[in-house]
Amino acid sequence: MKPTVRPTVPNFSSGPCAKRPGWSLDALKGACLGRSHRSKPGKAKLQQVIDLSKEILGIPADYRLGIVPASDTGAVEMALWSLLGARPVDVLVWESFSKDWGTDIAKQLKLDARLLQAGYGEIPDLKQVDWSRDVVFAWNGTTSGVRVPDGDWIPADRQGLAICDATSAAFAMDLPWDKLDVVTWSWQKVLGGEAAHGMLVLSPRAVERLESYKPAWPMPKIFRMTKDGKINEGIFKGDTINTPSMLAVEDAIDGLQWAKSVGGLTALVERSEGNLKKIADWQAKSGNWAAFLAKDPAIRSCTSICLTIADPAVTALDAGGQADFAKKLASLLEKEGVAYDIAAYRDAPAGLRIWGGATVEGGDIDALLPWLDWAFATAKAEITAAA
Template sequence: MSPLPEALTAKPSVRPANPCFSSGPCAKRPGWSLSALSDALVGRSHRSAEGRARLNEVITRSRAMLGMPEEWVLGIVPASDTGAVEMALWSILGTRPVDVLAFESFSATWANDIIAQLGLPDARVLEAGYGEIPDLAQVDWARDVVLTWNGTTSGARLPYDAAIPMHHDGLVICDATSAAFAMDLPWEKLDVVTWSWQKVLGGEAAHGMLALSPRAVERLVSTPAPRPLPKIFRLTGSKGLIEGIFRGDTINTPSMLCVEDALDGLRWAEEAGGLMGLIARSEANLAVVAEWEARSDWARFLAANPDHRSSTAICLRIVAPWFTALDHATQVKAAKQIVSLLDREGVALDVGSYRDAPPGLRLWGGATVEASDLQAVLPWLDWAHAQVRGQYA
C-alpha cells in the first residue's frame, strides 16, 4: 500500500468558527448568545396576557414569513414536529383511504403508525430508497395523502413543482419540519403542514407547529376522528374547532424560554431577508458542498438527482473502493471513526448519518449555518477520511 499524500495526512489550518452541524437541534443563528433570552417571561404563566401575547407573536410572525394563506390557521402544539404530525394523523385520518410516501426514517414511521397503530384497512405505502423519492405519478389524490417534504435522514426532498394537483378530493398532510423556512412550500396544494422550532431557525426542542387549511378544518369539524383521542391530541370540542390553540392558548404548558428563543430566531430571520433570504442562505450552503463533492474521490450525495437534493439535510455516502469492499458492519464502524475524529478535533459535531440511513455523513445546511463554516469543514472531512482509510486500505 502506497503512503498517503502529505496533503491528506496534514491537518487543515482553518477551523470552522462554529462546528455545530447537527440536524436537530440545529445551529443557533449567527451571533446568538444567552443574552437573547434576557426578556423571557420566566416564572410567569403562559396563560397571562403577556404570555399569550408572546405565543401569539410566534404564530403571527411565522405566518407572515412563510407566506401562509390568510384563511389558514396555525397553532403551537406539544412534542415537536412528531407531536404535530401524530396529532394530524390521529385526528384526521380514518374516513377515507390513504396513501403515504415513505422514503426515509420519519416518513417510514408515519407509514408504520398508519398501518400498525391506527390500523387503517385501506392504506397504501409508496416507498423509495434512501436518497430517492417515491413516484408521485402513483399517488391517488382522491385518497388522503401523507408525505414528508424533505427527508431529514436521507437528504432527498420533493421539488417545489411536485406533481400535486391543485384540486384533490383527499387531504394532503405534509411533514415539513426540515423544509419550513428553507424551502418554498406550495401552500395552495397542501392541507396540513407541520414543523418544529429546532430546525431551520435553530430554536429549542419540544414545540411543534400545526397549520391547517380550511378544508382540513372542515374535515375536523364535520367528520370527527373514528377513535377516542387523548386531550393532548384534541383539536375540536363541543363547539367545533378549539380556536384558542391557534391564538396561543396551548394545550399544555410551553417553555417561555423556548418561546423567547423562537421569537429571537424569527426576528433574526426577518433581518436576514425573510423567507427568500433564508432560502438563499440554505441554497448557498448546498452549493458549497456540491462544489466540493464534484471534486471528491470518496464522497457522493446520497440523493443522486440534483432536483431532489436537500439544501438542509445534506447527506453523503462513502464511495471509495476501500470502503465499499467492507461488509456493512465494518462500514458502520469506519464511518463512525471518521465522525469521532472530527468530533475530537472539535471541527464538526454530530455529523454521523442517522442510525437507519446508509453509513456516511450528514451536514446540516439550514439558514443558521454560515457558508464559510462549511467551506472550512470540508478539508477536515478529507483529512478524517484519509486517516481512517489508512487503517483499512
C-alpha cells in the same frame, strides 16, 4: 495535511440544529418567566411566534397556525389521529420518520392505507399517488437527504388532504401553501430553536374535515382540536393545549426576528441552497471518495445533506466495516472540534449527514470541507496499513 482553519461554529447536527449566528443567552432576557402562559404577556409572546411565523413563511391569512405539544412528532400525530379515517390513505415512505407515520396509520389506526415506498436516497413515483385519498408525506427526509422536487405533483382539485411533515424544510425551502392542507414543523430545525414544541398549519379544507368528521377512536387531550364539533380557535391564538416553555418561546421569537433581519424567507432559502452548492462543488472535486446519498440533484436536500463513502477501498468492506469507517470519520472530526454530530442517521446507509440549514454560515461550510478530506485520508491510511 491537516487543515489549520476550523469552523467558527462546528455545530452541524441535524437536530437540534445550530443557533442563529451571534446567538447568546442574552437573547432570552425578555422571556416571560414566573408568569402563567395564559397571562396577557404570556399569550402575547405565543401569539408573536404565530404571527411572525405566518409573516415570514407567507402562510395565507385563512390558514390557521398553532403551537402544539411534543415537537414535530406531536404535530404530525395530532394531525393523523384527528383528521384521518374519512378516506383511504396513501403514505409516501422513503426515510425513517415517514416510515413511522406509515406504521402508525396502518398498524395503530388500522386504516385502509397504501404505503408507496422507496429506499434511502430516492423518493416514490409521485405519479402513483391517488389524490382521491388523503396523502401523508415528508417534504424533506431529514434522515435521507432527499426532498420532493416541487409541488407540481399535487393537484389543485384534489379530493383528499395533503398532509405534509415539513420539519426540515420550513424556513429553508419554498412551500406551495395552496397545495398543502396540513403542514408541521418544530422549532429546533432550520431556525435553531429549542425542543419540545411543534407547529401545526391547517388549511380551510383541513378545518372543514375537523368539523365534519369525528374519528372512531378515543382522542387524547393533547390531540383534541375541536370542541362541540367546532374547531378550538384558542389553539391558533396562543392558547396552547398544555404548558409551553416560555424560555423556548423567547428563543423562538429571537430566531424569527433574526430571520426577518437577514431578509426573510428568500434569504433563508438562499443561505441553505448556498450551503448545498458549496458541498456539491467540493464533492465534484474531492476525488469522488464521497458521494451524495441522493444521486438525483433535483431531489437533493439543502438542509440534511447526506453523503456516502464511495471510495473502492471502503465499499469493498462489508456493511459493518463501512459503518465503522463512517463512524471513524465522524469521530476524528469531533475530536478535532471541527464538526459535531455528523454521523449518518442510525437506520440510514453508512456515511455523513451535514446540516446546511439557514443558521449555518457559509464560511463554516468552507472551513469544514478540507477537514472532510483530511479525515477520510487519515481513516483510509489506517485501513490500508491494517491490510
